[in-house]
Amino acid sequence: MQEPLLGAEGPDYDTFPEKSSPSPGERTRVGAPQNKRVFLATFAAVLGNFSFGYALVYTSPVIPALELSLDPDLRLTKTQASWFGSVFTLGAAAGGLSAMVLNDLLGRKLSIMFSAVPSAAGYALMAGAHGFWMLLLGRTMTGFAGGLTAACIPVYVSEIAPPGVRGALGATPQLMAVFGSLSLYALGLLLPWRWLAVAGEGPVLVMTLLLSFMPNSPRFLLSRGRDSEALRALAWLRGADTDIRWEFSQIQDNVQRQSTRVSWAEARSPHVYRPIVIALLMRFLQQLTGITPILVYLQPIFESTAVLLPPKDDAAIVGAVRLFSVLIAALTMDLAGRKVLLFVSGYAMGWGPITWLLMSEILPLQARGVASGLCVLVSWLTAFALTKSFLLVVNAFGLQVPFFFFAAICLVNLLFTGCCVPETKGRSLEQIESFFRTGRRSFLH
Numbered sequence: 544m545q546e547p548l549l550g551a552e553g554p555d556y557d558t559f560p561e562k563s564s565p566s567p568g569e570r571t572r573v574g575a576p577q578n579k580r581v582f583l584a585t586f587a588a589v590l591g592n593f594s595f596g597y598a599l600v601y602t603s604p605v606i607p608a609l610e611l612s613l614d615p616d617l618r619l620t621k622t623q624a625s626w627f628g629s630v631f632t633l634g635a636a637a638g639g640l641s642a643m644v645l646n647d648l649l650g651r652k653l654s655i656m657f658s659a660v661p662s663a664a665g666y667a668l669m670a671g672a673h674g675f676w677m678l679l680l681g682r683t684m685t686g687f688a689g690g691l692t693a694a695c696i697p698v699y700v701s702e703i704a705p706p707g708v709r710g711a712l713g714a715t716p717q718l719m720a721v722f723g724s725l726s727l728y729a730l731g732l733l734l735p736w737r738w739l740a741v742a743g744e745g746p747v748l749v750m751t752l753l754l755s756f757m758p759n760s761p762r763f764l765l766s767r768g769r770d771s772e773a774l775r776a777l778a779w780l781r782g783a784d785t786d787i788r789w790e791f792s793q794i795q796d797n798v799q800r801q802s803t804r805v806s807w808a809e810a811r812s813p814h815v816y817r818p819i820v821i822a823l824l825m826r827f828l829q830q831l832t833g834i835t836p837i838l839v840y841l842q843p844i845f846e847s848t849a850v851l852l853p854p855k856d857d858a859a860i861v862g863a864v865r866l867f868s869v870l871i872a873a874l875t876m877d878l879a880g881r882k883v884l885l886f887v888s889g890y891a892m893g894w895g896p897i898t899w900l901l902m903s904e905i906l907p908l909q910a911r912g913v914a915s916g917l918c919v920l921v922s923w924l925t926a927f928a929l930t931k932s933f934l935l936v937v938n939a940f941g942l943q944v945p946f947f948f949f950a951a952i953c954l955v956n957l958l959f960t961g962c963c964v965p966e967t968k969g970r971s972l973e974q975i976e977s978f979f980r981t982g983r984r985s986f987l988h
Contacts, residue, residue, distance in 0.1 A: 581703055581780045584757040585712050588699050589719040590750035591655050591692035594662055596723030597743050598685040599835070601669075602628045603842045603858055604731035605739065609678075616674050621934060623675060628839045629930035630679050631686035632923045638690025639919025645691065646916060650763045651699035652754060655692055659751045662688035663744055670740035681740070686923075694919040697903035698911055702760040703780050706971045707877070713903065714873035717896035721869045724838065725862030732855050761791070762972075765798040797973045814980040818905040819914045821963055825898040826922035828956050833949035834890055835926040836933035843934075847942060865891040872896050880968040885960045894956060904967045904975055 606627060612618040619627060638658070645654040665684030672678045696716050704712040723746070730739055758776035765773045774791060781787050837844065841861060845854035852860075868891035876884055881901060885893045906914045936945050967975050 580782070581705070581708075581712070583753075584703055584780065585700050585715055587750060587753035587757050588652075588655055588696050589715045590746050590753065591658060591688075591696055592716040592719040593723035593726075594685075594743065594746045594750070595689035595692055596720030597727045597746070598662070598665070598689055598723075599631060599720070600724045600727050600838050600841065600862075601682075601685070601739065601743070602631075602839050603728065604855060605736040606840070607842055607846065607854075608736050614673075617672065617678070619675075621938065624843075625931055625934045627675075627678055627682060628836075628934075629927055631682050631689070631839070632835065632927035632930055634683035634686025634688075635690030635693065635923035636920050636927065637683075638687040638692075639694050639916050639921075639923055640690075641687070641916070642691050642694035642919060643913045643916030646695055646698065646911075647763075647766075647913065650759050650767075651695050651702065652757060652759045654695040655699065656751055656754050658688040658691040658695075659747045660688075661685070661691075662747045666740045666743040666747070670737050672737075685743075690919050690923055693899075693922075694915045697899045698906075698915050699760055701900070701903035701972065702762045703758075705781070706969060709904070710877035710881070710900065710968060711873050713900035714869065714876060714896040717899055718866070718869045718873055721862070721865045721891065721895075725859070725866050728841075728855070728859040728862040732859065762794055762798060765795055770795070793971065793973050797976065814976075815907055815910060818907060818979050819910065819917075821965075822902045822906055822914065822918050823921055824959065824963070825901060826918045827925055828952065828959060829894050829898045830922050830925040830929065831949070831952040832890060832894060832956070833929060833933075833945060833952075834895070836930045836945070839930055840933060844942070847937070865895075868892045869896050876900070877968060880966050882960060882964055882966050885964065886957065901964065901967065904972060905965065905979070907976055907979070 602624075606619060606624045609617055609619045609627075610624065638661075642654065645657065649657065661684040665681040665686075665688065668677050668681030668684065672681065693716075697713065700712050700716065701709060727739065730742055734742065758779050759772070761773040761777040761780070764770075764776060773794075774787075777787050777791055777794075778785075781790075841858045842854045845857040850857055868889065872884055872892040873896065876897060881897050885897055887893075902915065902918055903911075906918075933945060965975075965978065970978075
């Protein structure tokens, strides 16, 4: 029988008892970043989320413009508008599916860099579109890139971040996605729709350039037997003056325990399927709150209501409020904890950033690449169903019907959080995995 990975119960237990536990000073050095390079690596990666957020809401100002287009080849009907808005999510689902392979085949960093190819091509197609098919293809390709980065970036960031700031850094993907959306709304006040697509190319190119100088995830490198490269990557991320021996040993032990791919027999083990099921349900329920159709059709939604400001201005205000809320979440989730924010905050402070972070934290390393891609696949297939049907439901029954449904889902989310979601604040990824393996409730205190 396998020995439990957790040692004696209590606040000072060691996840791996066969190794000597670090001193309080060493814990501080491991838990708190002494080197700003980890922030640079995170920034380089989450530029992909900026592009994702920008591309997601691209249709918000563009659909109203194309519905009034003088070019008959580009003028959108209601049905075409629903496809133009929703096909992004099909591309994102395909990107999540590809991430199930690429995340472990190429690694997290190279997979993120690879997403630049469909992203740049998609923006180019939409910028030069002279027919509806080019708009759909460009939208699908940017969606594919978004789905790929949505699966890879949270995993990369969680694997390079020290436990003490993993919550703050783990919120940056959502923060940058919201900032990307706000940038699109703001530029939509100034630029025509073709130039909005041209502007989307910039962050993609900067991301690719910066990431080429960043290291791979040490956990991924260790899983490929590249131990010396992993040690150099961890030393680069933590700084030359930081004692990384205990952290490296902890990561190494965990990777060695899971050096093979998860089998179907192992997948039936509770310590494997429980975190995967929790992550899948979080992604499914997050989309059922209606966030994707609301963002995709934000300006048309405001046009159908009796608001005082122009719909473009209202959309920009919503983007600014979302950015402010996610920033608060990034600054507080390592202090207040993940579950508290899920309970007491709205989408932008809770179910937006925290579900992505928790997904990357709780998935077992042995199946993290495949499982994260599966989570994104489920998320965006759900988003497609909602986004494709949203305008049809609104036209048939009115705007209030889908919003009543979204409100009911939010109540379900509260029950799910209380019953199923563990608190991961301040814990290493190895400790989180040990909790699911042993079921020790002391982990949560």
